[in-house]
Amino acid sequence: MQFQFNTNSSVMGTENVAERIEAAVRQKLARFEERLTRVEVHVADDNGAKHGAADKHCTIEARPRGGKPIGVTARADKVDDAARKAATTLAQRLERHFGKGEKDKHAARPDKVL
DSSP: OOEEEEOTTTOOOOOOOOOOOHHHHHHHEEEEEEEEGEEEEEEEEETTTTTOTEEEEEEEEEEEESSSOOEEEEEESSSHHHHHHHHHHHHHHHHHHHHHHHHHTTTOOOOOOO
């Protein structure tokens, strides 16, 4: 699974921030790693140097093999919290997405005996 991290100019795009967020997202999505080709994380601070409630947001887009991209966005006071929330939501959506495909792969129903 390829991992891509993007940030706007108002968020410190240092290696430390990128490494922390990548580790948190990879941990949440570990069980889907073989089914995903790429995960893109976009982090931004809406109002820059000014502080505000839930002004950081994180958008994560996952690309399942042979499927359409699935994206989620979360907001929080801190970048790490926004990334954690988005990764949790994405894991839930991927569970539903992949679960739908598995649901149709059940064994055929045996004929009723009367």
